Each structure stands twice: as structure tokens, then as C-alpha cells.
Amino acid sequence: MDQHGLTEHTHSSFVPLQIRSERPKSKSITDFPAIDNRQDLWKYVNLDKLAGLDSDVLSEYTNQVSFQQVSGVGFAWIESTDPRVGSVGIPEDRVAAATYTNASRTLLIEINSDQTEPVFLNISGDSKEASALHILVIAKKHTHATLVLQHQGLGVLGEIVELDVQDEATLNLVSVQNWDAGSTHISAHFAKLGRNANLKHTTASFGGDFVRITPVTTFAGAGAEVEMNGVYFANSGQYIENRPFVDHASPNCKSRVTYKGALSGAKAHTVWIGDVLIRVAAEGTDTYELNRNLLLTDGARADSVPNLEIETGEIQGAGHASASGRFDDEQLFYLEARGIPESEARRLVVLGFLVEILQRTGVDSVIEQMTAVLEKKLEER
Amino acid sequence: MPELKISDLFVTVETEQGTKEILKGVNLTVKSGEIHAIMGPNGSGKSTLAYSIAGHPKYTVTGGSITLDGEDVLEMSVDERARAGLFLAMQYPVEIPGVSVSNFLRTAKTAIDGEAPALRTWIKDVKSAMEGLRMDPAFAERNVNEGFSGGEKKRHEILQMELLKPKFAVLDETDSGLDVDALKIVSEGVNRVHAANNMGVILITHYTRILNYIKPDYVHVFVDGKVAEEGGPELAARLEAEGYDRYAKAN
Numbered sequence: 001m002d003q004h005g006l007t008e009h010t011h012s013s014f015v016p017l018q019i020r021s022e023r024p025k026s027k028s029i030t031d032f033p034a035i036d037n038r039q040d041l042w043k044y045v046n047l048d049k050l051a052g053l054d055s056d057v058l059s060e061y062t063n064q065v066s067f068q069q070v071s072g073v074g075f076a077w078i079e080s081t082d083p084r085v086g087s088v089g090i091p092e093d094r095v096a097a098a099t100y101t102n103a104s105r106t107l108l109i110e111i112n113s114d115q116t117e118p119v120f121l122n123i124s125g126d127s128k129e130a131s132a133l134h135i136l137v138i139a140k141k142h143t144h145a146t147l148v149l150q151h152q153g154l155g156v157l158g159e160i161v162e163l164d165v166q167d168e169a170t171l172n173l174v175s176v177q178n179w180d181a182g183s184t185h186i187s188a189h190f191a192k193l194g195r196n197a198n199l200k201h202t203t204a205s206f207g208g209d210f211v212r213i214t215p216v217t218t219f220a221g222a223g224a225e226v227e228m229n230g231v232y233f234a235n236s237g238q239y240i241e242n243r244p245f246v247d248h249a250s251p252n253c254k255s256r257v258t259y260k261g262a263l264s265g266a267k268a269h270t271v272w273i274g275d276v277l278i279r280v281a282a283e284g285t286d287t288y289e290l291n292r293n294l295l296l297t298d299g300a301r302a303d304s305v306p307n308l309e310i311e312t313g314e315i316q317g318a319g320h321a322s323a324s325g326r327f328d329d330e331q332l333f334y335l336e337a338r339g340i341p342e343s344e345a346r347r348l349v350v351l352g353f354l355v356e357i358l359q360r361t362g363v364d365s366v367i368e369q370m371t372a373v374l375e376k377k378l379e380e381r
Numbered sequence: 382m383p384e385l386k387i388s389d390l391f392v393t394v395e396t397e398q399g400t401k402e403i404l405k406g407v408n409l410t411v412k413s414g415e416i417h418a419i420m421g422p423n424g425s426g427k428s429t430l431a432y433s434i435a436g437h438p439k440y441t442v443t444g445g446s447i448t449l450d451g452e453d454v455l456e457m458s459v460d461e462r463a464r465a466g467l468f469l470a471m472q473y474p475v476e477i478p479g480v481s482v483s484n485f486l487r488t489a490k491t492a493i494d495g496e497a498p499a500l501r502t503w504i505k506d507v508k509s510a511m512e513g514l515r516m517d518p519a520f521a522e523r524n525v526n527e528g529f530s531g532g533e534k535k536r537h538e539i540l541q542m543e544l545l546k547p548k549f550a551v552l553d554e555t556d557s558g559l560d561v562d563a564l565k566i567v568s569e570g571v572n573r574v575h576a577a578n579n580m581g582v583i584l585i586t587h588y589t590r591i592l593n594y595i596k597p598d599y600v601h602v603f604v605d606g607k608v609a610e611e612g613g614p615e616l617a618a619r620l621e622a623e624g625y626d627r628y629a630k631a632n
């Protein structure tokens with residue numbers, strides 16, 4: 001039963017996508033044309049907000065990155081010519097290529113042994129200079145770890161995050177975008193999952209004028225599982241775009257994609273494009289993707305497009321749903337029937353709707369801090 | 382003496398086929414401390430009555446009145462009704478993702494009392510109420526009704542009632558879905574609150590079994606949107622034996 005009183009579109013027929021698998025890939029910016037709104041990838045974007053991240057030359061983001069050494073995790077800046085760099089994913093758009101070209105060094109994070117506590121990487125900007133940052137995470141075979149990328153401060157950042165989740169490894173990756181106003185962040189995530197590997201991938205985007213994340217998960221081995229979650233909140237003038245893509249290239253893999261967003265304020269705009277491709281080899285695939293948006297005020301705009309491309313008939317299950325709407329009346333009624341005034345009930349329902357995604361990370365500090373951020377954003381317009 | 386008075390209540394609901402009249406002149410008066418059982422066939426309008434008392438926006442009152450100690454309940458918003466002392470234990474409690482039970486309970490208590498409860502006594506009260514209902518303390522950290530079993534949801538409704546101490550409670554099929562032990566535990570909970578606060582109770586049920594634990598002063602037979610017959614506890618036994626056929630034919 002649908003608990004949310006949103007207008008639900010559960011598609012039974014599949015919307016073919018524009019051949020997601022054949023999108024051009026290159027490390028070199030010169031292989032991509034100048035960005036314009038006619039390109040499907042940049043269709044919704046206000047080009048003025050790219051803040052120079054599509055230009056040929058970017059600065060490097062190294063001083064702004066900090067981490068605490070923990071045993072069992074290796075941190076090292078390596079030359080980007082190292083063959084490991086780019087082994088997980090190659091840029092599929094101009095900004096990612098500019099990032100690739102300009103980040104001469106890459107931060108290599110190697111998870112060598114099980115981590116009981118989350119590992120934090122702080123990325124704190126302090127200027128509007130367009131910059132590039134390339135991160136490569138290698139979760140070695142059989143390891144378990146949680147890694148949190150915390151973006152904050154003022155920044156104009158082009159970023160690539162490669163996640164090499166090796167056979168039987170479990171990685172819980174959380175990327176928090178808590179930028180100051182005036183920031184632009186365009187980030188391409190590439191994850192490659194080995195046999196029986198498990199990735200939980202969460203993006204939490206709340207601050208910054210323009211935040212766009214394009215996380216791609218590719219199943220390189222059989223029996224792997226990915227959970228891709230996202231939560232976002234756009235106030236007036238903020239633009240937040242998420243384009244998760246799951247590439248089912250191996251048999252018997254499972255993917256769950258869940259993104260939830262809220263928008264408040266006249267010019268708040270969010271875009272969610274969820275692509276799932278089930279290749280011929282991917283028999284026994286089980287996939288479901290979902291996007292829900294809560295429009296808290298008039299004038300906010302949430303674009304939501306799920307795409308499913310299926311090349312084999314031998315699948316376990318494939319589905320998607322997308323819904324944008326206002327409040328769930330039943331939830332509000334339940335709270336109000338316990339004496340809670342309507343405004344407070346609304347606040348609780350919205351917070352709960354979003355916090356649920358944060359809770360899935362299991363990282364207490366992220367849950368607490370970001371709940372506080374959300375509470376503040378709810379007061380804003 | 383406080384009383385909840387429902388007079389000649391008419392209620393409609395919007396359906397795809399147009400406006401449908403569900404309540405067709407309900408009369409019912411419950412005084413403090415009284416327990417009224419309402420029994421009636423599926424679809425006769427029992428939950429509609431419960432929701433109309435609580436003020437669910439889906440239901441439109443087209444005639445009649447509801448008053449609480451003489452105050453016009455229909456003029457009140459949903460939360461005002463709760464703060465005035467009305468409580469509805471729902472037939473299908475709603476899941477609220479991301480809102481923990483403990484946060485929810487504290488927020489509700491603060492709203493009802495008009496001030497935050499003293500932390501120490503509050504924690505003690507919640508703990509002992511949960512113990513009384515044999516609820517695992519872990520429920521406090523779970524999200525409201527999310528993943529609760531049917532019986533756990535019902536216990537959670539009674540937990541709220543125990544903590545919020547209403548003047549009048551409508552229990553909509555609180556006994557449905559409870560196992561034998563849970564039925565007893567939940568009934569004891571209702572009796573505790575009833576005794577402690579002299580609460581008036583409207584108990585909607587399909588089964589006489591709960592009436593062995595919660596003794597009604599009156600039994601009302603609800604048929605086709607209104608009260609068709611009233612009597613004492615003996616009426617419940619007769620209904621169980623004979624069913625509602627008699628009333629259906631009378632229509």
C-alpha cells in the first residue's frame with residue numbers, strides 16, 4: 001500500500017533511454033563539445049552556474065582536503081598517470097573530463113582492513129576559484145568500511161570519486177554536500193563492484209547554489225549488491241541534480257535506488273534522472289528505483305525521470321516509481337490527532353521523510369548534524 | 382460531569398462515484414467513566430464515526446453536532462480536539478518514516494500539556510507504561526509504526542493513550558489482530574487509564590471476547606450509519622449468537 005499521499009506514477013511499461021550504454025567516454029576535455037542546453041545531459045542546467053568548471057584550466061584542490069590517519073586505511077596523493085587512476089570509471093561529460101585533465105594528483109584511499117568506526121574525509125573550500133579534485137577509493141577484498149566525504153565551506157569544485165569495491169568487500173560511502181551559499185559542485189562518482197561485493201552509496205545534498213552528482217555503479221562480478229540512496233533539500237535559488245545510473249553488466253546482481261527530496265521556496269529546482277541498464281549478460285537481475293519529492297511551497301520545481309533499459313528477458317524483477325507532490329494527509333492527521341499543531345506536524349513529517357535516508361547510513365554524526373541542517377532549512381524559504 | 386455528546390450526526394465522504402452519505406443521524410452520549418461498546422457489521426460506519434469525532438479532513442459533517450462538556454467539537458481543528466481531551470486509537474495506525482517513537486511521544490505530550498514534561502519523570506513514565514504493555518524498550522528508538530506488527534501497532538496506540546491521559550477515548554477495533562495474551566495486556570492498559578483518569582470510552586469491536594476484560598456499561602448496535610439498538614452487556618452476547626440479520630431485515 002502506498003503510504004504517501006503523493007501522485008504516484010508506477011510505470012509498468014519501460015521508457016527506453018537514449019542508449020545510456022553508448023555515451024561517449026574520455027579523459028580529455030577536448031573530446032567533449034562546449035556545454036549547451038540542447039545536450040540531454042545538461043538540459044536542465046543554468047549554464048551561468050557552471051562557474052567555470054567546464055573550462056580548460058582548473059586549479060587543484062589538495063590543501064582543502066584533510067583526513068585523520070587510522071590504522072588499516074592508507075591515504076596517499078599519487079600521480080594521476082598511475083594506472084589505477086581511471087581504472088574504475090572514465091568521464092562521460094565535459095566537466096568530469098576537465099576535472100580529470102586538471103587534477104594532476106589523485107587522493108588514493110586504500111581500505112586494507114575492516115573498520116569499525118566511520119572514516120572521515122573533510123573537503124573544506126574557501127574560495128570560488130574553479131578547482132579539480134580526484135579521489136580513488138579501493139576497498140580491498142573482504143574488507144568492511146564506512147567512508148564519509150564531507151564537503152563544506154565555499155567552493156567551486158569539479159570532482160571525480162572512483163570506488164573500487166573488490167570481491168566480497170562491503171563499502172558504505174556517504175557524500176555530504178553541505179556547502180555555503182555561492183558554491184558550485186559537480187561530481188562524477190564511479191563505482192565498480194567485484195563478485196559478491198556490497199556498496200551502500202548515499203548522497204546528502206543540502207547546501208550550495210548548484211550541486212550536481214552523477215553516480216554510476218557498474219557490476220563487474222556476479223552476486224553483487226548496491227543500494228544507492230540520496231536525500232536533498234533545495235531552498236529558493238538552489239539547484240540540485242542527481243543522476244544515478246546502475247549498469248547491470250553481470251548476472252544475479254541486485255540494485256535498489258532510493259532518492260528523496262524536498263523543495264521550499266520560489267526558485268528551488270531539483271532534477272533526478274535515474275537510469276538502470278540491464279545488459280544481456282545480466283540474467284537474474286533484481287532492481288528497483290524510486291524517487292519522491294515533496295513540494296513544500298508553490299513555485300518550486302522537481303523534475304523526476306526514471307529510465308529502465310532492458311536487454312535480457314531473464315530478470316528477477318525490475319521496477320521504478322517516481323512521485324512528486326504535497327503532504328501525506330494521513331501522516332499529518334495522525335500527528336495532529338495527538339495534539340500536535342499542524343505546522344509542527346508538517347515539520348515532523350518532512351524531517352522524517354528525509355531523515356529516513358540519513359538513518360540508512362548508520363553514521364550517527366552525519367544523522368545528527370544533517371538533521372540540524374534540515375531543521376534550519378525548513379525555516380527558510 | 383464531563384460528557385461527549387453526539388447528536389443527530391450526518392456525515393458524507395467524497396468517493397469516485399460522488400458524495401456518499403455514511404452516517405445518517407447518530408445519537409450517542411458518553412459520560413466520564415462510562416464504557417460504551419459499539420458493534421455492527423462491516424461498512425456500517427463505525428470507523429467513520431470515530432474519524433468524525435477526531436476531525437479527519439476526509440469526512441464532511443453535513444448535520445448534527447458533537448460537543449465535549451458543552452463545547453462545540455466540530456468547530457475545533459484536529460489538534461485542538463486532542464488537546465481538549467479526545468483520543469482516537471486507530472483501526473489502522475499510520476507509519477511515519479524517520480520520526481522516532483520517543484520523539485513523537487514527547488512532542489505529543491508537550492502539545493497536549495502545553496509545556497514540555499519534566500525529563501526525568503517523563504522517561505520513567507514512558508518506561509513503566511511500555512513495561513505495562515510488554516513493549517520492548519527498543520520500540521522507543523524505532524520510527525512511528527514503521528515495520529510494527531499489527532498487534533504492536535495496537536499496543537503503541539494504547540501506550541499513547543496511557544501517556545496522554547485523554548478525557549474520552551475512541552478505540553477503533555483495538556482488539557483486532559491481537560493474540561490472546563496481547564488482548565489481555567491491552568485490555569488491562571485500557572482499564573488502568575479508565576480507572577486512573579475516569580476516562581470515558583467508546584469501544585468499537587466485532588468480538589465479545591474483549592468485553593470479558595473491558596466491561597461495557599452500554600452496548601450499541603450500529604447499522605447503516607446509525608445506532609439501531611441499545612442495551613446492556615447482555616446485548617453483546619445476543620449479537621454474537623444471532624448476528625446482525627435481524628437489523629438488516631428491518632431496513
Ligand SMILES: Nc1ncnc2c1ncn2[C@@H]1O[C@H](COP(=O)(O)OP(=O)(O)OP(=O)(O)O)[C@@H](O)[C@H]1O
Pocket residue numbers: 394395396397401403421422423424425426427428429430439472
Ligand atoms: N474515503 C472513502 N471513500 C469511499 N468510501 C468510503 C470512504 N470511507 C468510508 N467509506 C465507506 O463508508 C462505509 C463505512 O465505512 P467504515 O470504515 O466507517 O465502516 P466500519 O463500520 O468501520 O467497517 P469495519 O467493521 O469493516 O471496520 C463503507 O462502505 C466504506 O466503504
Ligand SMILES: [Mg+2]
Pocket residue numbers: 427428429472553554
Ligand atoms: Mg472500521
